[in-house]
Ligand SMILES: [Zn+2]
């Protein structure tokens with residue numbers, strides 16, 4: 688039986704944009720083309736492709752967007768760290784063909800792959816053997832990470848669920864855990880600016896450190912993700928106020944991965960006014976070199 692999904696009110700969406708989505712080029716389940724088709728079906732005006740530490744899906748999405756008449760904002764979501772905590776920095780309107788940005792991401796991806804090897808070695812030391820190539824293959828064309836190890840652990844039958852894999856084997860403090868070499872948010876913001884993009888703080892309520900905002904703004908942060916599925920109504924109001932106080936562009940999106948809980952259709956339900964896309968574009972243009 689097909690699961691009922693909540694209907695998206697298409698007629699309200701032609702002026703709406705979803706500025707946070709993932710494809711198979713990171714941990715999303717849909718290809719860029721399939722994602723853009725789904726966004727067009729929802730009636731969205733624009734969508735930002737923001738894969739984790741990867742921009743390899745952007746070109747395909749741009750091509751599909753042009754065919755389907757939906758605007759695609761080239762983006763990225765970079766995992767950075769403050770002390771031992773993770774912080775995600777979104778980049779909007781980046782030039783995904785920028786050579787410096789590309790080599791930076793490649794170095795970053797190489798670090799991720801090295802980490803996979805050291806986690807698998809630690810698991811091996813406690814008698815849990817997972818094939819390295821199998822995990823890399825699970826990563827597909829995009830960034831490979833711990834979620835792929837979790838998936839392999841389930842498929843090999845060592846744990847029942849991916850959550851259990853994190854809780855018992857590969858999460859923080861577990862026997863297979865290896866700390867990740869992280870970039871600083873300042874570096875993430877700088878490289879986004881280098882690629883002509885605008886940097887924003889993704890889902891700040893998830894981190895729960897609003898006090899970080901002021902220093903992030905000093906580093907060059909220009910946007911704040913106000914609308915997100917993990918934000919309560921109070922969070923949305925608070926981040927609206929904070930964005931206003933610091934003069935930040937208020938972004939938002941579904942953080943769609945294609946695997947919504949209970950089949951709910953989140954694409955099209957967490958959106959911002961399409962005028963935000965223009966604000967981001969205006970800001971991005973200030974990072975681009977003037978033509979000579
Ligand atoms: Zn994130």
Ligand SMILES: [Zn+2]
Nearest residue numbers: 707709764942
């Ligand atoms: Zn995300």
